[in-house]
Amino acid sequence: GKLRVGLIFGGRSGEHEVSLRSARAVIQALDGERYEVIPIAIAKDGRWLPPAESWRMLPSASIPSTPHSSPERDAVTIIGDLNWQGLVHLGEDGTRVERLDVVFPVLHGTYGEDGTIQGLLEMANIPYVGCGVLASACGMDKVAMKSLFRAVGLPICRYLWFLRAEWETKPSEVIKRIEHEIGFPCFVKPANLGSSVGVTRATDRASLEAALTEAALYDRKIVVEEALDVREIECAVLGNEDPQASLPGEYVVLDRRAEFLDYTEKYGQTGHVEFVTPAPVAAELVREIQQMACRAFRAIDGAGLARVDFFLRRDTDELLINEINTMPGLTDVSGYPKMWAASGLDFPQLLDRLIELALERHRDKA
Ligand code: ATP
Ligand code: MG
Ligand code: MG
Ligand code: MG
Known part of the structure; x- marks a missing residue:
């Protein structure tokens, strides 16, 4: 049946x-x-x-x-x-x-x-299908995620975090800390979300205050990062105990009006960005991306699938991990299925594999 x-x-x-x-x-x-x-x-x-x-x-x-x-x-x-x-x-x-x-x-x-x-x-x-409790929780919380990445030596950008309650009770202290430790421009994010919901780029104190108020609508924990000038590269991971990495993809900016990948740029078909597979990067960098993607997957104890988002700094050529997504978008415009298609696995085959991995993992637990 x-x-x-x-x-x-x-x-x-x-x-x-x-x-x-x-x-x-x-x-x-x-x-x-x-x-x-x-x-x-x-x-x-x-x-x-x-x-x-x-x-x-x-x-x-x-x-x-x-x-x-x-x-x-x-x-x-x-x-x-x-x-x-x-x-x-x-x-x-x-x-x-x-x-x-x-x-x-x-x-x-x-x-x-x-x-x-x-x-x-x-x-x-x-x-x-997908990651278990620990990996899901750690992958969702950007603070926990960064701690795990740092613990295994994966490069990440400068950041700090605080609770919404701190922002609400001591706003001037929070602002001072951000200006001192991070500076402008910076990115403000709810610790637990995705699709860039609640994420804002702040360039001065006024926009920072607005950004903090916005992020506080979504989470009781807030992350602030240095805003880097980067190429945005992603890599899809698939597997349980022996995860495999796809060819990477890249969000290529076609129109500078796309300041960053916000919700509208991701799903609104603005034409400002294009997801290109495979990413136009040297073979050596592809291997580095794939290795780092698998290390990030292991760092959170991933299973099934995850998409690892990278920053390639334009100034230093340094490769950083932005984040991991344990249930990446699987929509018609999403990177995860596109990267596997470019790597020789079409969407129906990918879904077969994900279901197989779910059954395998369940048997392994027994
Ligand atoms: P998703 O889960 O859909 O990938 P998210 O909501 O978890 O997104 P991030 O990936 O952390 O959010 O950030 C969303 C976007 O904001 C990034 O793809 C990038 O365009 C921009 N961005 C975030 N942090 C930085 C940063 N430190 N420097 C430069 N750009 C950034
Ligand atoms: Mg995310
Ligand atoms: Mg996400
Ligand atoms: Mg992301």
Whole structure:
């Protein structure tokens, strides 16, 4: 029979919409001969929706003409060994019970990419795609991530961090510290998010204050980094105990109006940037990027997949790691699938491999 894949998407994070786009791309690419997809949408307010409602969360164009599972079907879906109310989707008749074989949490950001859903799936004793609890949590939190990178000697940029509470109670001290230790221009980020949501480039005290206020909307922890003049290169990692790195890709800036890769540049098809695979860099640098990507993956104890984002400094040619993303975007415009396609693995093959790795990892744990 077909493998029953529970596709969890949406979620409570600032990247809800990106997750819908990733889920749409995954549903369209999953081989309908091998997999039956059970869509499980999480609404922005955190409600878990039954299959029929879940299909409706996706843009209509995304429902395959021959759907893997009928949009009308609303059977009881039990995730693994969990059977408490919050995770049981009662169908119309309220009786049928169907188990999933594997879960693919196509969730980005908090409550999805950060170890929370992974912990739930561990408790449910069900295989799932991607990183486990530790790697997800460490990969999501830019402060924890940087500490781990530094501990294994991976080069990163200058940064500092503080709590929102400090910013709210002692704003002038926080500003003074930033101006003294980092200076301008600088980047202000919520510690736990993605897709550049809440990320701002600050050039003076006024824009810094605005940037801090913005980041504080999203997280109780805030990171400030020196703003570097860089080429932005990424590398896709795939595997469990013996991870492989793809050919790198590069966001090439076509129009200077793209000051940095903000949300609009990533998803708005502005035409200001183009993701080029493979990145136009020397073979020696490709090897260095791939090695560093695998080291970063190991540093957080990654599994399944991750995308490592690099900065190549224009002034010194130094290669730095910006960050790792444990559930990188899988949308039609995303780098992760493009880098594997350029490396000889098309999207359906990539998804097959990710599901295999999930099953393998589950067996290894036993
Ligand atoms: P995603 O998870 O979608 O990759 P994110 O929200 O985790 O993004 P970052 O990748 O840390 O955020 O930063 C977003 C973008 O901001 C970078 O791709 C880059 O364009 C710019 N940027 C961030 N930090 C710096 C920096 N220190 N110097 C120069 N540019 C930066
Ligand atoms: Mg990120
Ligand atoms: Mg991300
Ligand atoms: Mg990034």
